[in-house]
Each structure stands twice: as C-alpha cells, then as structure tokens.
Amino acid sequence: MSSRRYFITGVVLAPAALSRAWEQQSTPATFSAWVPDRIQDRYTPAPLDSQQIGGILGERLKVNLQKRLLDGVNLEPLLAGYRKRPGLQTWIGEHAAKFIDAGTNVSAYSGDQRLKQKVDTAVRELLATKLPDGYLGTYAAAERWTNWDVWAHKYNLIALLNYYGRTGYEPALAACRKMGDLLVKTYGEGEGQRSIVLNDWHVGMANSSVLEPMVGLYRYTGDPRYLEFCRYIVRAWDGPKGPRIVSTLLETGSVRRVANNKGYEMMSNFVGLLDLYRITGDETYLKPVLIAWQDIVSKRLYLTGTATWGEHFQEDYFLRADDVDKSPGVGEGCVTTTWLQMNLHLLRLTGEAKYADQLERTVYNALLAAQHPASGLICYFTPLNGIKRYGAVSQGVDGVSCCTSSIPRGLALVPAIAWGGRKGGIAINFYTPGTVRLPVSGTEATIVSTTTFPAGGNAELEIRIPRPASFTLSLRVPSWSRRFTAQAGGKPFTGEPGTYLEIERNWSASDRVSIDMDMTTRVHSGSPAYPGSVAIQRGPQVLAVDSAWNRNIEIWLAGVAMADRPVPELKPSSSPLSARGLGSQAYETPGFIGNAGLGYRKTPLVFVPVADAGQRGQEYRVWIQGS
Numbered sequence: 001m002s003s004r005r006y007f008i009t010g011v012v013l014a015p016a017a018l019s020r021a022w023e024q025q026s027t028p029a030t031f032s033a034w035v036p037d038r039i040q041d042r043y044t045p046a047p048l049d050s051q052q053i054g055g056i057l058g059e060r061l062k063v064n065l066q067k068r069l070l071d072g073v074n075l076e077p078l079l080a081g082y083r084k085r086p087g088l089q090t091w092i093g094e095h096a097a098k099f100i101d102a103g104t105n106v107s108a109y110s111g112d113q114r115l116k117q118k119v120d121t122a123v124r125e126l127l128a129t130k131l132p133d134g135y136l137g138t139y140a141a142a143e144r145w146t147n148w149d150v151w152a153h154k155y156n157l158i159a160l161l162n163y164y165g166r167t168g169y170e171p172a173l174a175a176c177r178k179m180g181d182l183l184v185k186t187y188g189e190g191e192g193q194r195s196i197v198l199n200d201w202h203v204g205m206a207n208s209s210v211l212e213p214m215v216g217l218y219r220y221t222g223d224p225r226y227l228e229f230c231r232y233i234v235r236a237w238d239g240p241k242g243p244r245i246v247s248t249l250l251e252t253g254s255v256r257r258v259a260n261n262k263g264y265e266m267m268s269n270f271v272g273l274l275d276l277y278r279i280t281g282d283e284t285y286l287k288p289v290l291i292a293w294q295d296i297v298s299k300r301l302y303l304t305g306t307a308t309w310g311e312h313f314q315e316d317y318f319l320r321a322d323d324v325d326k327s328p329g330v331g332e333g334c335v336t337t338t339w340l341q342m343n344l345h346l347l348r349l350t351g352e353a354k355y356a357d358q359l360e361r362t363v364y365n366a367l368l369a370a371q372h373p374a375s376g377l378i379c380y381f382t383p384l385n386g387i388k389r390y391g392a393v394s395q396g397v398d399g400v401s402c403c404t405s406s407i408p409r410g411l412a413l414v415p416a417i418a419w420g421g422r423k424g425g426i427a428i429n430f431y432t433p434g435t436v437r438l439p440v441s442g443t444e445a446t447i448v449s450t451t452t453f454p455a456g457g458n459a460e461l462e463i464r465i466p467r468p469a470s471f472t473l474s475l476r477v478p479s480w481s482r483r484f485t486a487q488a489g490g491k492p493f494t495g496e497p498g499t500y501l502e503i504e505r506n507w508s509a510s511d512r513v514s515i516d517m518d519m520t521t522r523v524h525s526g527s528p529a530y531p532g533s534v535a536i537q538r539g540p541q542v543l544a545v546d547s548a549w550n551r552n553i554e555i556w557l558a559g560v561a562m563a564d565r566p567v568p569e570l571k572p573s574s575s576p577l578s579a580r581g582l583g584s585q586a587y588e589t590p591g592f593i594g595n596a597g598l599g600y601r602k603t604p605l606v607f608v609p610v611a612d613a614g615q616r617g618q619e620y621r622v623w624i625q626g627s
Contacts, residue, residue, distance in 0.1 A: 035219050038281030042351030043427060045344075045416035046436050048109040054433035056454065057414055060368055064411040065110055067376025069103050075122050077397040082129035087138035089396025093152025096126055098405035100159035105412040108166055123163055126156070127175050134178030145186060146199045150207040153179055157213035161220065173220065180217045183210065184229050196236050203243040203259035208233045211272030215279055230276055234285070245269055249288040255295050256313045263308035264402075266292075267338040274345040286349075293346065296339075297358065303524060303535055303542050303622065304369060304384060304610060305362030306331030307339060319529040321623055323386020330383045333403030336366045337410035344417060347429075351422050353500050356429045357479045359417050363430075364454065364540045368611035370407050378404040384535075384544075384622035388614040419447065425472035427500065431459045431515070441469035445507070454519070454539045454609075455585055457481070461513040468508045474500040475515065480540060483518040521567050526623050534562060534626030536607060538570055538587065543607035546620040549573070549586060550606055557593040558605055559625025564590075573606050585609055595625070 053061060078096040081087020103119040106112070130136045136156050137149045157176050164172040187196045197204025211233045218226035237245045243259035245266070258266055270289045277285035299316045300307050307313065309320050310328035321330055340362055347355035369388070370379045377390035380403040393401040418430040419438070426438050426445060431453040437446045443465055451459035463473075477484045477495030484495035488503050489511065495501035503513070519539040526533030536543045545555050560568050570587035591605035605624075613620035 035222050035279060037219075037278045039278045039349060041278075041348040042422065043348050044421040045348070046418070046420045046438055048105060048415055049111065050438070051109070051415055051419070051436035052434050053415060053418060055451070056368075057363070057418070057430065057432050058434065060371060060373065061106075061109070061411060061414060063371065063373060063376045064102075064408050065106050065112060065115060067374075068371075068378070068408050069099065069106060070112075070115055070118065072376050072399075073099050075099070075118070075125070078400070079122070079125050079129070081138035082126060082136070085138055086140045086143065087396070091148035091151055091402065092396045093138040093148070094155045094402065095397070095400055095405045096122060097152070097155035097159035098409055100126070101155070101162050102405075102408040102412045104159070104163045104166055106408075109412070109415050119163070123160070123169070123172060127160075127171055130175055130178065134175070134180075134182040136175065136179055145194060147201065148206065150183070150187075150196070150200075150210055153183065154210040154213055157210070157217065161213055161216045164220070176213075176217055177221065177223075180214065180223075180226055180229075183214070184225050188229070188232055189235075195239065195241075196233055197239065197242040202262045202265045204237070204241065205243050205245070205259055205262060205265035205269055208236065208243070209265055209268035209272060211269060212275060215272060215275040219279055227279075230272075234273075234276075246273075246284070246288045249291045249295075253291050253295055254316075255292050255300065256315060261313040263311060263313050264332060264334040264338055266313075267335065267342055271338065271341050271345060274342070274349065278345075278349065289342070289346075293342070302331060302366070302384065303537065304331065304365035304382070305339070305358060306336040306366035306382070308332055308335050311335070317528050321384035321530065323381070323383035323389075325387075325389070329381035329386075331366055331370075331381060333370050333378060333380055333382070333410075334406040336362060336370060336382075337406040337413075340367065340410050340413055340417075344413060347417075351427075353476050353498055354479075356417070356476050357498060360430060360478065360540050363414060363417065365542045365610055367407065367410050368609075369613070370403070371411065372615060373612065374615070378407045380404070384542075384610070385620075386614075387617060387619055422474045422500070423472045423502070425474060425504075427474040427476070428461070429476045431517075440465070440471040443467060443469050445469070445471075451515075454541055457517040457519040457539070459515040459517075461515065463507055463511045463513065465507060465509055468506055470504070470506045472502050472504040473507075473513065474502050475513075477501050478517065478540065480520055480522060480537065481517045482520045483516075485516050487514040488512075521570055523562065523567055523626070526626075530623045532625065532627075533623040534560065535622045535624070536560070536568060536570075538607075541585075541609040541611070542622055543570075543587065544610045544613040544620040544622045545605055545624055546608050546613045547618045548616060549608060553593055553603065553605075555619060555621050555624075557595060557598070557625075558591060558621065559593070559627060560589065560591045560605065562626045570607065585612065592625075592627075 081092045100122050107116040137152045139149050160172040160176050187194050196207050200207045214230050248258045273285045273289050311332045343355045343358045370382045372390050379388045380393040391399050395401045419428050419436050431451050435448050446464040448462040479498035486493045522537045524535045545558050547555050568589040570589050573586035573588040587607045588604050592600045592602050594600035
C-alpha cells in the first residue's frame, strides 16, 4: 500500500493510515479502485505522523494548532449557513471546509486528540446538512449555482476527500461522490446543462478550480465520468466567455493577460492542472503551469515569496510594497498558500531544488509574517512597508475571512515540505531541528536534526538505522548561500547553490552528517518598483527595520550607506526587546536617517526578520534608503 500514497492538498497520505484503514476493511472496494498516477512523484513528502519539527517552524506550527484551529475557530457560525440556507455571505461555505482540511493534516502531524475530535465533529455536522441530491452548499434553492456555489463545493470536496484518505470514513467519500455526480449532471456540454465558466465573478476561474478535487475524486473511485468532467473544464476555458487560461499562457507567457488576472483563483486552477497531468501523463497540462511559474518568479514575486497587489497580478515588475488601510494590498494570504501548493506539486513532480527554494522563501517570510507568532491571528494582506493588520478583515463572520481560513492550510503544509523521499533515499529541504522517520532500502531510517537555523548555519544530522543500508541523502543547497559544505563518513562534500548535494554511500547505524552553510547577507535593489531603495536578506529571511526596535527614529527616513560597504555587516543585537516577546533574532548595522532636504545623521539600525516584525501594530519597513 505504501506505493499508493495520495495527495489532495499537497500533503501525503501517511502509509500507516492507509494500512490501518485497509486492515479494518472500512473501505476495501474504494481502495482497490484507486487509479495509479501516470507520472510518479520524484519527491515524496514524509508521512505526517512520522515526524516532529522544532525550532521556529515548530513553534509556529504549535501556534497554528492551539491558538488558531483549537481556540480561534468557532464552528457554529461556519456551519450556520448550511443548517439554515442561505448563509450570511456569498462564499461563507468555504470556511468549514478549510478548517476540516487544515485540521485533518495538523491533527495527523501532531497527534492532538482535541483537534481530531473537533474535526470529526465538523465533518459529521457538515455531512448532516447534505441534501438528497448531493447538494452541499449554502444557497437557497432559487439561487443555486450562482456566484460562489461551485467554489464552496470545491472546498467541501477537497476537505472531505482529505479526511476520508486519512480516516477511511466512508460517509465522507459517499458525500463526495454525490457532489461529483451532481456537478457532472449540472455542468457540461449537453442539452440543458450549464457552462462551468458562467455565473462567476472571475471569468470562470473560480468555478473551474473545482478541477483540483475532481481529479482526486477520479483517483479515489476510478469513475471515468469524473475524468471526463476534468477534461471538459479545460475545454470550457476556451469556450464562450471562458478565461482562456492555457491558450493565453501559451500565446503571451504572462499571467497578467489571463482572464481578469485574479491570482488566487488562477493559481487554484494551476494546482488542478498539475494533478491532472500527474494522473493522465498529458504534458499539455504541465506546460502552461511551467510558463506561469517562470513569469511569476521573474516578474511578479515579492522578496517575501508572495504575489499580487489588490489580489490581482499587475503589470511587469509592479511590486508595490506599502500598506493601505482598508484597501487591497500586498500578497493576499490565499495567494501565499496557493503559491505554496503549486510549488509543492512541482517539487513532487520534478524533484528539482528550485521549487524547494521558493517554498523556503515563502514559508520563512510571507507565510510566517501573516501569522501572529503568539496569538495566531492572521493578516489578510502582509505589506513589506507598513503595518500588519491582524484579524482586521471580516467576511460575514467576525474575524473570519478567506485568508484567515487559508493561512492555517499553508502552515499545515510545512511538514510535507521539510523532508521526504527522493531518488530512493532521503531529501532534506528545510534545516530545522526535529526528527523524521523514512523508509529506505527495505528498512527505516530516523533522522535527528540538531541546528539553530535560521539563526545559525550549522546543522548536525544523525542517521539512525537498524542495519547498514545504501541510499542517497539529498541535501538542498540554498540558492542564497555562497558556501555549503558537508562532512559524512570522514569525507568532505561541497554543494552548488540551487541544487541538491547528493551523498550516496553505505550508511551505518548512527552515522552523522555535519553541515556548514554560510548565512549569506544579500542586498536587493528596489528598482524599478522602489528606485534608490534596498532590502536586506540574511539567509532565507528578509529583514525589516521595525519601529519597536528602533526607538526615536523616523524609520521612513532610515537607510544604509552602500557606498561604504556593499554588503552591510550584521551583528546580533543586544537589545532587551528579544526577551519581551518580540522575537529572538535581531541584527544591528551602521545606518543613517535623513534625506537630501533634512540632511543625514549616522545611527545604528536594528533589523528583524519580516516574519517577526510589526507584532504590536507598529510600523516596519523592508525597503529603506540605500546610498
């Protein structure tokens, strides 16, 4: 069974969970009907229940579990729109499903029984509202299939398929089949059927993103109608009033030119296309996503690893970074999470380090910056210059928005990214303290990682195996590091930035690998978006000048003198603020305040990771003056 690992939202289904469900014969007919993927993954995430992550990432995962999913989500208002239709708000139906999806993965990773029980309750309460024909939305009968109705069904399919895959709970799959049947009956090219791209705020891209879970439903059931429905969706993109997703990318190479350039919905379709490629092997589904990825990375990606301004892809190199109160701004949280999902699919499909590089950039910056590190509150938009407005956006329910429901799903992906299988061996993508167990060469290896990363660049990996085994250990060499070396078996190894350093040898019990990487400081030019400005990055972390750490300084006048030293020397700050809950990492460097009109005054500046900045509502800036 372990060869049939299944993903629905970018997280691997633990083989142990499969085995338990199989042994209990909860769904034997369904499991035997699984459709094997035509394209085999080249990177396989570690099972969620075989690992524990420590350090900064581990603390943030704990906050996501306790403060957000357990304490911060009230199920009653999220289910109210199903119990008494219509709901209070047009896309209110997505939130219960997003909670179930995130909670399913987080409970599998953490083993927390409180969260598992809360997720179980949410599933059973949601399923109790399903109508006899399979409808599981929040609209009154007269308004069915308008606005965001298909969207809610998409998320219910995603969540319930994921839950079924981890628990074998048959009613969840039965509900998905009923929903799938209803969608196949309602939408299509036959007489009396609707077009999937109509009645949609975003030129059909919201409705057609149901492609992702319909691929999953086909994989679980083998029902060819679901695969044909997926192909119909792709055809409909080029039909009347369709978004022309594939054809526009092939013609222009630009996501800006696709439909109304709405980032979240567009990338949701890319995720579906990648899984459709995996199940069919048809490269026409892969090519446009690779074009889109390259266009986003080269022209539309912020330093922090998120995209869009005002929720839309803008013109080339338009990367406005400031905060606008009560207005759309930088990096919608839903975009951040969907960008993670897209890159995780590409990493799995290709095994290429460049996708893991993007995952690291986004996790350590945009993702963590959107989550308050103590309260678990979520930012809808996360500026590079401005203020983090945690929990400020509500959509139908106080404190609930699409992004407050999406960011926990993004955080739940971290264990799937950190480490896993590659080339029959083990891949380390994130240098985090923790442990992971993975199958290799007919046995199981346990990796114990000891490191202070990202504060420091040393990591010690202890490989514990019951007997000697030959396999490849793939160590991701970050593209930002100018030096990466490893010692294994008494031999030195040197890695090339942006690749995997592959160490193939016969490993014995309690072998150790010592890693030393330079936590390189880089300076990024603000041109063309912020000419004359610079941003500083240390290792994977983008840094910010935070007003809480820089008292009596007008930080909008802050800068560093690049003529004196092209790369500023960052020294750990001795400020006592780190002991008062504002973060453990802070770096000091010579700087100045002022401008041509006011004059300049030298002063030391303190930088902190953007993930830690703005915790108390204070202003911070990534882009500062460079002279």
